[in-house]
Amino acid sequence: MHKYPKPIQGRDYTGMWFSLSGLLVLGVLLIGVMIGPAGPQWWRVPLEFLNRLPFISIESGVSEADWNIVWLIRSPRVVLAAIVGAVLSVSGASYQGVFRNPLVDPYLLGVASGAGLGATIVFAFRSGESFSWIIDPLPFAAFCGALVSVFVTYVVGTSFGRNRSTVTLVLAGVAVTSLTTAIQTFILQRNNDVIRQVFSWVMGRLSSATWGDVRLILPYVVFSCIVLLLHRRLLDVLRVGDDEATALGVNIRRVRLTVVLAATLGTAAAVAVSGLIGFVGIIVPHTVRLIVGSSYRRVLPLSILLGAVFLVLADIPSRVLADPAETPIGVVTAFFGAPFFLLLLRMRKTQV
Amino acid sequence: MSTLGFCDLSISYDGVCAVKSFNDILHSGEWLCLIGPNGAGKSSVLRAAVGLVEYSGSVAIDQQEIPATSAKWRAQNIAYVPQSPLMPDDMTAYEYVLLGRNPYIKHFASETKYDKAVVEKVLMRLDLTDFKTRIVGTLSGGERQRVVIARALAQEAPVLLLDEPTAALDIGHQQQALELVDALRREQGLTVVSAMHDLTLAGLYADRLVLMHQGICVASGDARTVLRSEILAEFYGVSARVHHESDGTVVVIPQRANSN
Numbered sequence: 386m387h388k389y390p391k392p393i394q395g396r397d398y399t400g401m402w403f404s405l406s407g408l409l410v411l412g413v414l415l416i417g418v419m420i421g422p423a424g425p426q427w428w429r430v431p432l433e434f435l436n437r438l439p440f441i442s443i444e445s446g447v448s449e450a451d452w453n454i455v456w457l458i459r460s461p462r463v464v465l466a467a468i469v470g471a472v473l474s475v476s477g478a479s480y481q482g483v484f485r486n487p488l489v490d491p492y493l494l495g496v497a498s499g500a501g502l503g504a505t506i507v508f509a510f511r512s513g514e515s516f517s518w519i520i521d522p523l524p525f526a527a528f529c530g531a532l533v534s535v536f537v538t539y540v541v542g543t544s545f546g547r548n549r550s551t552v553t554l555v556l557a558g559v560a561v562t563s564l565t566t567a568i569q570t571f572i573l574q575r576n577n578d579v580i581r582q583v584f585s586w587v588m589g590r591l592s593s594a595t596w597g598d599v600r601l602i603l604p605y606v607v608f609s610c611i612v613l614l615l616h617r618r619l620l621d622v623l624r625v626g627d628d629e630a631t632a633l634g635v636n637i638r639r640v641r642l643t644v645v646l647a648a649t650l651g652t653a654a655a656v657a658v659s660g661l662i663g664f665v666g667i668i669v670p671h672t673v674r675l676i677v678g679s680s681y682r683r684v685l686p687l688s689i690l691l692g693a694v695f696l697v698l699a700d701i702p703s704r705v706l707a708d709p710a711e712t713p714i715g716v717v718t719a720f721f722g723a724p725f726f727l728l729l730l731r732m733r734k735t736q737v
Numbered sequence: 738m739s740t741l742g743f744c745d746l747s748i749s750y751d752g753v754c755a756v757k758s759f760n761d762i763l764h765s766g767e768w769l770c771l772i773g774p775n776g777a778g779k780s781s782v783l784r785a786a787v788g789l790v791e792y793s794g795s796v797a798i799d800q801q802e803i804p805a806t807s808a809k810w811r812a813q814n815i816a817y818v819p820q821s822p823l824m825p826d827d828m829t830a831y832e833y834v835l836l837g838r839n840p841y842i843k844h845f846a847s848e849t850k851y852d853k854a855v856v857e858k859v860l861m862r863l864d865l866t867d868f869k870t871r872i873v874g875t876l877s878g879g880e881r882q883r884v885v886i887a888r889a890l891a892q893e894a895p896v897l898l899l900d901e902p903t904a905a906l907d908i909g910h911q912q913q914a915l916e917l918v919d920a921l922r923r924e925q926g927l928t929v930v931s932a933m934h935d936l937t938l939a940g941l942y943a944d945r946l947v948l949m950h951q952g953i954c955v956a957s958g959d960a961r962t963v964l965r966s967e968i969l970a971e972f973y974g975v976s977a978r979v980h981h982e983s984d985g986t987v988v989v990i991p992q993r994a995n996s997n
Contacts, residue, residue, distance in 0.1 A: 615845045621832070622839050626823040632787040633892070634812030634840035679827035 417463035470696025477666020490666030503530025609651030664722020770943030837891030
């Protein structure tokens with residue numbers, strides 16, 4: 386196994402990293418709402434935000450129309466990017482912990498594509514009828530699809546004898562992804578009226594984010610993050626392997642089931658509004674490990690913060706490179722993520 | 738401090754019987770050594786006692802049967818040192834030993850001051866205070882073994898199980914590890930069960946030896962009773978001389994087939 390550098394001895398810099406990351410989140414959120422092709426001059430935006438706070442009045446020179454661009458178009462997109470980045474990162478880190486496999490993330494386990502399939506089915510069946518749903522079934526369908534996928538991946542990936550290798554699980558994930566993608570394509574062929582809608586969604590759909598999307602996924606995401614954070618100490622105990630963790634009194638099956646369910650719920654909610662954004666769950670946790678070491682007590686919370694930062698930043702090129710068409714954010718993350726993944730594989734080649 | 742009893746313990750893997758009706762009772766502070774050829778079921782007995790394999794029959798601490806469902810209760814009473822423990826790459830020895838407190842920590846809670854104090858005490862006892870910030874993956878074989886024993890001690894369990902505690906160690910570190918276990922057992926009244934291959938060392942440290950063969954206990958008693966050349970020949974298929982030192986130590990010396 387490859388080694389991360391020793392955590393700095395003597396002084397503990399964890400607290401500093403947490404405050405720094407917190408500030409970074411606020412910073413990129415602000416940068417995110419300041420940048421855009423239309424709208425007010427960038428430096429007027431923070432002034433206007435201050436102006437909107439109670440008891441503060443600053444003449445920022447932002448017109449009502451410009452404010453609408455900032456508040457109704459840019460802000461939900463930036464906030465949604467932060468939420469999706471946070472939950473994909475923390476889910477990725479949790480999957481890595483619970484499967485004791487540094488190569489897995491929501492995308493490679495087939496979770497994301499399963500959620501995509503679930504969502505596609507909803508798109509396909511919803512298009513024909515004008516039935517109005519009381520609750521949006523999209524997150525639920527995505528969750529079901531994601532759950533089936535991760536279950537199949539896990540069963541297939543761990544059923545080859547006792548020497549379950551880290552790569553077997555990834556290969557199983559790839560196979561499951563291919564299968565769900567094939568089914569998705571089949572459904573789309575049959576319902577080509579929704580192809581456009583689904584395709585733009587698959588490529589990552591932050592561009593059309595609204596506050597409604599944020600409201601839709603926030604409860605699922607908050608729940609999922611809380612459950613995962615509560616398991617941070619147990620994920621550390623799992624690092625010594627199933628047998629020893631059992632001997633230390635951990636009910637492995639229950640922990641694994643809860644963590645997988647929570648991570649899958651968070652991923653599915655993210656996928657339901659943002660489409661398939663790959664590699665976030667692998668880039669962010671591994672970068673975090675380089676900074677603060679591998680203890681999940683530090684990795685999970687810091688992944689939430691830096692995941693938000695990463696996706697807001699990754700969304701900026703996809704907004705700025707909007708000529709002739711916007712670059713999907715999934716393309717941006719894959720552009721950074723795929724080489725990162727290869728690097729990770731190479732670092733681990735002795736074991737793989 | 739506690740007795741350990743095995744009653745009619747049977748284990749099978751995929752229908753193949755690995756251990757058959759194993760019965761034994763260890764009194765408090767006793768050191769029992771399981772010996773026997775590879776695949777005799779020594780490790781299976783230990784693994785059953787910590788709940789890693791399914792078994793029929795029962796394992797009891799102070800005549801109280803361990804319920805199959807309570808992993809924490811089990812871990813509070815039985816600590817286990819596996820043959821080749823998994824040492825995470827990026828975990829300090831302190832964090833590693835702290836894992837031993839898991840049986841006392843509620844599901845979602847974290848370590849209390851008391852837990853940390855126990856760990857400090859254990860580290861001090863095993864002269865590991867200087868190792869606190871060392872990464873366990875970088876430790877040498879002997880240091881590793883001490884850190885793993887420290888983790889087991891942090892469990893504050895009255896029963897300690899050791900699976901091949903000397904397998905990866907040179908003769909000096911073998912002696913050091915076994916002396917440590919012996920000292921701890923005398924200080925804290927630990928009841929110890931170890932599975933071992935080195936018969937001379939087994940006879941030297943254990944109060945009692947149990948020889949297993951094909952899942953069945955075939956001989957039990959002190960070193961003089963069990964370590965006899967005809968018994969070893971029958972169950973190990975080894976031709977060995979057994980030498981009795983004047984101080985009572987039993988030494989097993991393998992013989993070459995065509996030596997004169």
